Amino acid sequence: MKFEYQQLISQNQSIDELELQSFEMSIYLLKLRIGNEQGMLYNGNELMRFNSTQQVREAFADIDVLQAVMVHDSPYDEMIGNPAKSGASLKLPFSLQQPL
Template sequence: MQQTKFCIKDIKSQPTRVDMLTVYSYEMNVYLVKLSVGDSTGWVYEGNSPKRFTSSQQIRDVFEGLNILASQMLHESPYDEMIGNPASAQSTSTLPFSMKQPY
């Protein structure tokens, strides 16, 4: 798969079918979004930096109205490292992520 930088303004200005929207959840309310569109995959950028989201609702608001076929959230837990254990193979959780607005 080809790595691409997806600019937020470009995604919103042209019709784009997103095969998979993946939310990467980090500590302290930091979320990054990676898109898969056809044969390309990559992070969502705003300017020269990856777009940093502060809530799951902000992600829904920014991508509202786009044709998103599937979405998921990946959360990496640093718990093992925090207590001095080696990194666990099970430290990443894949969760369903709904793009539906909670009206």
């Protein structure tokens, strides 16, 4: 499923889960779940990419998000020549509230 950012804004639709996927600590992509549908967030025909967590907070300031998490999968083991780990990625709660 493909979610279009402008449609989410115009329809004022509630998001059940927003999963912020962190790559190299400066590239963020979003996976959304609305009802039984799940998919990535797009801006037109391209994946919507964010360069900071603050950009994500600003983009979703006016959208109702029930749960938000950040997922980070570290390539450290592979970088040092170890086999890729088979365990799950690190998944942490993520606040969409603006920091004070």
